[in-house]
Amino acid sequence: LRIFALEHYLPQHDSNGEFQIPYTPLNELYVFNRYGQHIATRDLSTGKSRYSFLYSKNTSFGKLSTVTDSSGNKIQFLRDYSNVVSSIENGQDYKTELKISPSGLLTKVSARSGAGRKVEVLLDYESNSGLLISRTEGQESFIYQYDDFGRCVKVIAPSGEIVHVHTLFDDRSTKPKQEDLLVSVQSSIRSAFGARGASKPIEYSITGGIQTVSISRGGKETIGRIGSINQTVSLSLPAGIRLEASAVATHPWLEKFLPTEAEMLPMWSHQSLHVGDRAANDLYSSYALSSVGCNGGNADQQHHGRGSSTMNGGVKGEKMLCRDIFVNDGKKLRVEYDPIAQREILRDRDNEVILVVSYDQSGLPTMFSPGMGDVYYPLNITYDRFNRIEGWQWGPSELKYNYDRQGRLSEVSSLQDGIVSYSYNEGNLLEMISLGSQRKYKLVYDRNGGLREIVLPSGTKHTFSLQPSIGFLRFTYNPPGSSRSYLQHYSHSGVLLQTVFPGDGARIVYRYDDEDRISEIVHGDGRDEFLYQTGTPSCELPMAIIHTERDLEFRWDFDCVGELLLEERIDFSARSGLSNVKFNYEYDDHFRLSSIGGRIGGQNLPQQSFGYDERTGRLATIGQFEVTRGDRQVNATTVSDRTGTFMRTVNGRFLLMQLTLTIHRMEVFRMEFAHDLHGRIVQTRTYTRNVGVNTYTNVKNFTWDCDGQLVGVEAQEPWGFRYDDNGNMLSLTYRGNTIPMEYNAQDRIVKFGEGQYKYEPRGLVAQNAREERFHYNAKGLLIRATKRGRFDIRYFYDHLNRLITRKDNFGNVTQFFYTNQRRRSEISHIYSPRDGKLMSLTYDDRGSLIYAQVYRYRYYIATDQCGTPVMIFNQYGEGIREIMRSPYGHIVYDSNPYLYMPIDFCGGILDQVS
Numbered sequence: 001l002r003i004f005a006l007e008h009y010l011p012q013h014d015s016n017g018e019f020q021i022p023y024t025p026l027n028e029l030y031v032f033n034r035y036g037q038h039i040a041t042r043d044l045s046t047g048k049s050r051y052s053f054l055y056s057k058n059t060s061f062g063k064l065s066t067v068t069d070s071s072g073n074k075i076q077f078l079r080d081y082s083n084v085v086s087s088i089e090n091g092q093d094y095k096t097e098l099k100i101s102p103s104g105l106l107t108k109v110s111a112r113s114g115a116g117r118k119v120e121v122l123l124d125y126e127s128n129s130g131l132l133i134s135r136t137e138g139q140e141s142f143i144y145q146y147d148d149f150g151r152c153v154k155v156i157a158p159s160g161e162i163v164h165v166h167t168l169f170d171d172r173s174t175k176p177k178q179e180d181l182l183v184s185v186q187s188s189i190r191s192a193f194g195a196r197g198a199s200k201p202i203e204y205s206i207t208g209g210i211q212t213v214s215i216s217r218g219g220k221e222t223i224g225r226i227g228s229i230n231q232t233v234s235l236s237l238p239a240g241i242r243l244e245a246s247a248v249a250t251h252p253w254l255e256k257f258l259p260t261e262a263e264m265l266p267m268w269s270h271q272s273l274h275v276g277d278r279a280a281n282d283l284y285s286s287y288a289l290s291s292v293g294c295n296g297g298n299a300d301q302q303h304h305g306r307g308s309s310t311m312n313g314g315v316k317g318e319k320m321l322c323r324d325i326f327v328n329d330g331k332k333l334r335v336e337y338d339p340i341a342q343r344e345i346l347r348d349r350d351n352e353v354i355l356v357v358s359y360d361q362s363g364l365p366t367m368f369s370p371g372m373g374d375v376y377y378p379l380n381i382t383y384d385r386f387n388r389i390e391g392w393q394w395g396p397s398e399l400k401y402n403y404d405r406q407g408r409l410s411e412v413s414s415l416q417d418g419i420v421s422y423s424y425n426e427g428n429l430l431e432m433i434s435l436g437s438q439r440k441y442k443l444v445y446d447r448n449g450g451l452r453e454i455v456l457p458s459g460t461k462h463t464f465s466l467q468p469s470i471g472f473l474r475f476t477y478n479p480p481g482s483s484r485s486y487l488q489h490y491s492h493s494g495v496l497l498q499t500v501f502p503g504d505g506a507r508i509v510y511r512y513d514d515e516d517r518i519s520e521i522v523h524g525d526g527r528d529e530f531l532y533q534t535g536t537p538s539c540e541l542p543m544a545i546i547h548t549e550r551d552l553e554f555r556w557d558f559d560c561v562g563e564l565l566l567e568e569r570i571d572f573s574a575r576s577g578l579s580n581v582k583f584n585y586e587y588d589d590h591f592r593l594s595s596i597g598g599r600i601g602g603q604n605l606p607q608q609s610f611g612y613d614e615r616t617g618r619l620a621t622i623g624q625f626e627v628t629r630g631d632r633q634v635n636a637t638t639v640s641d642r643t644g645t646f647m648r649t650v651n652g653r654f655l656l657m658q659l660t661l662t663i664h665r666m667e668v669f670r671m672e673f674a675h676d677l678h679g680r681i682v683q684t685r686t687y688t689r690n691v692g693v694n695t696y697t698n699v700k701n702f703t704w705d706c707d708g709q710l711v712g713v714e715a716q717e718p719w720g721f722r723y724d725d726n727g728n729m730l731s732l733t734y735r736g737n738t739i740p741m742e743y744n745a746q747d748r749i750v751k752f753g754e755g756q757y758k759y760e761p762r763g764l765v766a767q768n769a770r771e772e773r774f775h776y777n778a779k780g781l782l783i784r785a786t787k788r789g790r791f792d793i794r795y796f797y798d799h800l801n802r803l804i805t806r807k808d809n810f811g812n813v814t815q816f817f818y819t820n821q822r823r824r825s826e827i828s829h830i831y832s833p834r835d836g837k838l839m840s841l842t843y844d845d846r847g848s849l850i851y852a853q854v855y856r857y858r859y860y861i862a863t864d865q866c867g868t869p870v871m872i873f874n875q876y877g878e879g880i881r882e883i884m885r886s887p888y889g890h891i892v893y894d895s896n897p898y899l900y901m902p903i904d905f906c907g908g909i910l911d912q913v914s
Helices: 252-257 259-264
Strands: 019-023 028-034 038-043 051-053 064-069 076-079 086-089 095-100 106-112 119-125 132-137 140-146 154-155 160-170 181-187 201-209 210-218 220-226 232-237 241-247 268-275 279-290 299-303 318-325 329-338 343-347 352-360 365-370 378-381 389-394 398-403 409-414 418-424 428-433 440-445 450-453 461-469 474-479 486-490 496-500 509-512 518-523 526-531 545-547 551-563 562-573 581-587 593-600 601-613 620-621 625-629 636-640 642-650 656-663 666-675 679-687 696-703 708-715 719-723 727-734 737-743 751-752 765-767 775-778 783-787 789-797 802-806 815-818 829-832 837-844 847-855 857-863 871-873 879-885 889-892
Touching: 252 259, 252 279, 474 666, 581 815, 601 837, 642 847, 642 857, 656 871, 666 857, 666 871
Parallel strands: none
Antiparallel strands: 019 028, 028 038, 038 051, 051 064, 064 076, 076 086, 086 095, 095 106, 106 119, 119 132, 132 140, 140 154, 154 160, 160 181, 181 201, 201 210, 210 220, 220 232, 232 241, 241 268, 268 279, 279 299, 279 318, 318 329, 329 343, 343 352, 352 365, 365 378, 378 389, 389 398, 398 409, 409 418, 418 428, 428 440, 440 450, 450 461, 461 474, 474 486, 486 496, 496 509, 509 518, 518 526, 526 545, 545 551, 551 562, 562 581, 581 593, 593 601, 601 620, 620 625, 625 636, 636 642, 642 656, 656 666, 666 679, 679 696, 696 708, 708 719, 719 727, 727 737, 737 751, 765 775, 775 783, 783 789, 789 802, 802 815, 815 829, 829 837, 837 847, 847 857, 857 871, 871 879, 879 889
């Protein structure tokens, strides 16, 4: 093949004299008139207009005057006598004024603030070069300095932080290639509490035009490359992560109507992710433009490429657009767009409908219909004449929205709870929220539009302030009726430097290394030190964390690739009396957790495996349990190990309708739920059965006020609740007895019946109504609970503030371990080093506890809708513990409190002693 001639390609105009330029990365088509003016932006897949542009004159001298989006919202550009833009307005009379210098530089932007005053942004330039030298908004100013070549060399932030920028070009002493450009960025004031001086610079290197870009800091380097073959972009990240993307597939609509542009502008259609040498993940797509539907046999064209997220094809000539998405050569998803019906259909790999989305003529979604037959309700959305959401309906649920003359949301109304209204100040900031009960919350702003006060219905105020200081920004919060402040210091980039609590000066100090990674957290007598790999790291996580406090020391080591944790080890000091632990993690080709193993003390843990559904990707195996989901007519999920079977069913709004537990084919527990229009539970029916015992039924009816507060429970033992204007509970009634409560100016309870509550200066409970005393560390975590002559308990925490150890005055020691990287507060193992007793816990796919094993004893746990244990059964189906609670979680009856199970209300940890 020989090339004899080359010529530039210029697009041709259509019959209207317009030029169409596609841009596939944004799925947009740009339309220009014969004068070169951009007059419209359209969706490349649907052909619908996204934006339209009007000009002052229909000639090449015309200036942009109006931009209109697909919903009819407009932005207008008003010009002065010299044809220079002087203000920008929208359809709701919002106006921004501009001041432009005679040389064409923007020098001032003015708009209304929350206090009704103008907020001005002032821009100052160097007179000769026109380079920006300062930007001022309110009390904040940024200053920019340049070298003789006009390159920025220094940026000074309002807090005094200085960012140095150093540029090297064609410097052979630094870079060997003449075409290299090196930019070094360094912050000189990194932290007011840092002990290591200035941070390491971030270096940006550009080689060969823009073919290669590298970003390096310390031993970590990120390299991006643009290849000329298949328009490939590769990104090499630290820790052995490599991402490659290629533009191969052509857009079906473009290939049919603009074939040259289709070849020139292929879509990003292939993505490959590699993590070290362990796993690779390939994502690609195939596209089709069909006349008979994506499931038919006659597709006009088939376009195969390997791809990530991109367009869905083109829609001219009443063609259906089809896109199939493959992961690791397995089909996972199909997306179809029908231009006639104006709907989009998502299907799984077996062509079962997952979701149908319908659109109106403006391209706005009007209905979301899940593809489970008649099981789920569709979500219908309506719009007003300005294309604002007017209301939505989802089965029996619905909400209506009203707007004021300026287009701001003014009311949200429902049939059950009445109207919630919103009002605004002169600066268009939210000023008042009125609930259905007529409780009003007021928001007050400073002159810069920052939130200054929240006024509660009772008139009490929460106050806030943000002030720049030397090297940091100072955030202050004062609770109602208190002159003592909570303080937090941040760098100008948003990094937390310090938290100071009111009263005794307790504080938490955060320090960072020269690469701006957290290196140390100091709090009272506690200290967490974070260590990282040097050189070229293989792990994005810390290499180790060393924790030190008065009675607990440990080292937590991590082995990982990228952000995939492979192993973690915790070694406690000898004097702590705690057992060491090691956990191992394995992953599949999709980077999903496949197994967990390890050792606690001297005990090896059984391997817990995880499997996933090939069709949906959802969990299919959790240890010994298999997770199955019902057919298209029954939306039930079953978790079973062939001895115990848990089943949960949801209704058409995905609200929990029923929970059951069956052991050895006998239903031992069932809990049914009924909901109101807003999804709140209005009735529960609990059926429990023991071996050889008749079924017991417990029915509770719940009553809510229009603000969503629980006011009563009708049951065998009814409850009643009363609240003040701020939502504090004033009294509760149980078994005919009413217990009053009192609060102080900070809305903290000070009296419960005859018992009193006392607080320490930070607002933490120091003594409750039972005269139990509590002590806290500098972080505000409970570290000791005591009652004279009864108990003395100590608590210890890890760097994530999770409870890891409990010790009491009788010598009992309990350790808690966490292995779920997605739910980091989920306890997986409980261990007693004193007697070697190990409890392993298993949770279902939604995070509710279902199973516990201690030695050879196996327990099946029935929980309510939020994961609170209600009944515990042994492996034979015998109920061995029943727990009844108040609506807010207080235990009122426990049939077997000696059976240890610390997982309690909504999955939290309960210490029954304290």
